[in-house]
Amino acid sequence: MKRTISVMVGKGSVNHNSRKFHAKNTDPERSDRNVEYCNQDIREVYHELFDEALVRYNDRQTRSNRRIDDYYEKILASKQEKTFHEIILQIGNKDDMGAKTGDGQLAAKILDEYMSGFRERNPTLRVFSAHLHMDEATPHLHIDFVPFTTGSKRGLETRVSLKQALAALGFQGGTRSETEWNQWVAAEKKQLATVMLQHGIEWKQKGTHEKHLSVLDFEKKERAKEVAELEVKKSELQEENAAFEEINETLQEQLTGIDEEIHSLQSDLEQSRQEAEKAQKQVDKYQKRMNELAPMVKNMERLAAEFSTDPEQALPEVTIMESAKSYREKKAKPIVTKLVQVLRSVYSAYLDISSRFEKLQSAYYRERSGNERLTNRLEEVLGENSDLQMAAADLGRVKAVFGSRQVEDAISWAKQQEQPKKETSVRKRLEQAKENVEIRENRKHNKKSKSRDMER
Numbered sequence: 001m002k003r004t005i006s007v008m009v010g011k012g013s014v015n016h017n018s019r020k021f022h023a024k025n026t027d028p029e030r031s032d033r034n035v036e037y038c039n040q041d042i043r044e045v046y047h048e049l050f051d052e053a054l055v056r057y058n059d060r061q062t063r064s065n066r067r068i069d070d071y072y073e074k075i076l077a078s079k080q081e082k083t084f085h086e087i088i089l090q091i092g093n094k095d096d097m098g099a100k101t102g103d104g105q106l107a108a109k110i111l112d113e114y115m116s117g118f119r120e121r122n123p124t125l126r127v128f129s130a131h132l133h134m135d136e137a138t139p140h141l142h143i144d145f146v147p148f149t150t151g152s153k154r155g156l157e158t159r160v161s162l163k164q165a166l167a168a169l170g171f172q173g174g175t176r177s178e179t180e181w182n183q184w185v186a187a188e189k190k191q192l193a194t195v196m197l198q199h200g201i202e203w204k205q206k207g208t209h210e211k212h213l214s215v216l217d218f219e220k221k222e223r224a225k226e227v228a229e230l231e232v233k234k235s236e237l238q239e240e241n242a243a244f245e246e247i248n249e250t251l252q253e254q255l256t257g258i259d260e261e262i263h264s265l266q267s268d269l270e271q272s273r274q275e276a277e278k279a280q281k282q283v284d285k286y287q288k289r290m291n292e293l294a295p296m297v298k299n300m301e302r303l304a305a306e307f308s309t310d311p312e313q314a315l316p317e318v319t320i321m322e323s324a325k326s327y328r329e330k331k332a333k334p335i336v337t338k339l340v341q342v343l344r345s346v347y348s349a350y351l352d353i354s355s356r357f358e359k360l361q362s363a364y365y366r367e368r369s370g371n372e373r374l375t376n377r378l379e380e381v382l383g384e385n386s387d388l389q390m391a392a393a394d395l396g397r398v399k400a401v402f403g404s405r406q407v408e409d410a411i412s413w414a415k416q417q418e419q420p421k422k423e424t425s426v427r428k429r430l431e432q433a434k435e436n437v438e439i440r441e442n443r444k445h446n447k448k449s450k451s452r453d454m455e456r
Helices: 028-033 042-060 071-076 102-116 162-168 180-198 215-309 324-402 404-455
Strands: 005-009 035-039 085-091 125-133 140-149
Touching (some): 042 125, 085 102, 102 140
Antiparallel strands (some): 085 140, 125 140
């Protein structure tokens, strides 16, 4: 006995598959013979598959508009991927494998055995809904799944991708007719044919029965095949386009980061200039005060010299009938006390002004040095910004001339060649990041030190 195998792309009506409603071609009285293998909410599946990767992706984002709040909603609105895919498998047709016949019961048994190994064969196709229908003309199997890939270098580490999910199963694609999808469908047909053969049914392969189809039916089937191939090709092109969009977004993000650093450096430079000007004003102020104190210090030195060489000239003479004790207590001692106070206060003021002047000079020189460093860094960042803008423009030109696919292949090859240097590159980036952190910490420390110096 020979029977055909049909594998079709379904519309993905999960509510219809689970018989939450009945179409005209169903017999509700036979619905209890249907088999439900699983029927899980697709949103729960998305949380299960992608939540951890989504958290890691969002943690890496520096721009709020790049964050993804709901991955399911993002894919639902995407033009690159579908939220899930459905295939429908059938053995024979209503004339040779009718659901009400013994052969129909055999077809149901074969489809059940086939389904039991589907998940194990296809670990990157997460099945969330699967139903065997016996309440229609011919037994058939609906399988709904979410294709996913892991270890992705762009976007989420674990993300939706039919092309990559099938590639992980060993289907690399090739010509227009040998797409990943067509290769996978052919492999699943062979798997179903193996189970059929165990039950004494040979696979009546395509080409042996086409002559029995009407011209209209044959053309409809061919059109359906072409549509399925175009859908797969569309998915591949959309995924390639998404790759370039990701590269472009990365470049734009780097440009934005450099622009932000430029603005930050310009702000720091302006603030540093203002602080330098403020320090210069304080230096001028204390310089003026020191100039005013200089004559006082000289007078203090002169007074001290005169008093120490001939103190009698600085003291009033003794009057008649004035005792020595009275003279000492009332005239000599007050004069000496005042003189000592004046000397101490003037000298203390001079030392204080001198100390502040030295600190302000140090702060001023630090500000000048900081200005020079900031100016140099600003020039470097402006150069990097210009290079990145040129790189982004060049990427667009290369894509326009050579095509998306060839450029993507070239990028993949280059990444493979760079793989041996990855550890060294990562180490250098870590060292550079550590150095940048130390520079920022030193800059913050210097700012605090300058503030404290200014307050003194």
